[in-house]
Amino acid sequence: MDGKVAAKPDQAAIASPRRSPSQQRSRERVERMLAAASALIAEQGSDAMRMGEVAERAGVSIGSLYQFFPDKQAIVWALAERYTAESQACISAALEDVGDVEGFKSAFSELVDIYYQLFLAEPVIRDVWSGTQADKALRALELADSRANAEFLVAVLKRLRPDTDPVELETTAFLVWQMGEAAVRLAISVDREEGDRLVAAYKRMGLRELVGE
Amino acid sequence: MDGKVAAKPDQAAIASPRRSPSQQRSRERVERMLAAASALIAEQGSDAMRMGEVAERAGVSIGSLYQFFPDKQAIVWALAERYTAESQACISAALEDVGDVEGFKSAFSELVDIYYQLFLAEPVIRDVWSGTQADKALRALELADSRANAEFLVAVLKRLRPDTDPVELETTAFLVWQMGEAAVRLAISVDREEGDRLVAAYKRMGLRELVGE
């Protein structure tokens, strides 16, 4: 809501640092800025995070902050990108050596659990993710990422179900993946017991859809 | 992102007009304010909507705006509440006289289509919905609403599948409902053709889950 974007940059210079740190010193400072931002988001959410606070906690001036991040949003994006990369690695690792349907089932289940635990434990991810819904550019980023992740599923499914129509496979995988993100988001916003039930129900649902009854 | 909430009201006086219009004149003015806000949200999104602009377009002063809405958020909420009420009516109408499984299938399918069309056609709904993800209070409102809607499903399912465990039924219905909202949201953010495929896939998935193969 709202937004104090002083000079609306029209076509946002999406997520790219205004200048990328080339010296060791500045690279460390940028790290400190990200760490400070991460801590503040964890404490109060990105909406309540103040640029001045980030600068202060990182031990830099506000000008330095804007030297490397074009705007407040960009800091959130930078954090989002890290988590994205991290989870990509997680996913490919979990799925790459699946050989049969049983293997797939347990890999899928494990994957969902990892996501669930990650969201439960990491307030920053939750925050970034909800920003993702409101912000057009972030949403696009997330969709692309989600598609990439669904591709991992498709790759595996093509081996397990070689006779299924590829387009259908693609659609199903993408849908199931997105449903998974929605399910986890839902699960963490209700009490733990119900959350667990919902995640379990999602697993059944997703697996039924992906590899049949 | 961001937020210019000047005097953070601590425990937000959720969505209740600061003063409800009692005279005919002011009721009309409030209508104009909501209409102006709705138009502006449709044009640029609620984030870019400026209170000054709303006032100007409604032909009232900014002070009058704050006479009836405690803050910017409240305007979005008021709009959200209208749509919520509208869709509630829609849902109960579609589900109330379902007698058998076949009837349920077509009612469910119709319901999903209505939602899909609604989101495709109404930019304000889309915007309000995404705000719902970022804002804690709005999210709670939406969850409660979603639960209420899922109850309609549960009521019907209890008739169709009287031998199923009620808790499981509840969980499944709630999950399927939320998945539906996520599916529609997803569908409108990709191109039309893929969106249609995704919605169709969701229908299969939801029905399979709710009334079996």
Added chain:
DNA sequence: TCAAAACATGAGTGAGTCTCACATTTGCAA
């Protein structure tokens, strides 16, 4: 008819983002 309640107004307040003119440090070639 008149006082109280409801309504209307918009300049002003303050919180917060982002800029910019100027200072300092680093890398590196002469």
Added chain:
DNA sequence: TTGCAAATGTGAGACTCACTCATGTTTTGA
């Protein structure tokens, strides 16, 4: 070693809002 250009660093203050409040105007109802 020296010196200069590029990279960095700084923070006062410009600017953009959401929201307030002191001060009028209109409606209601007794």
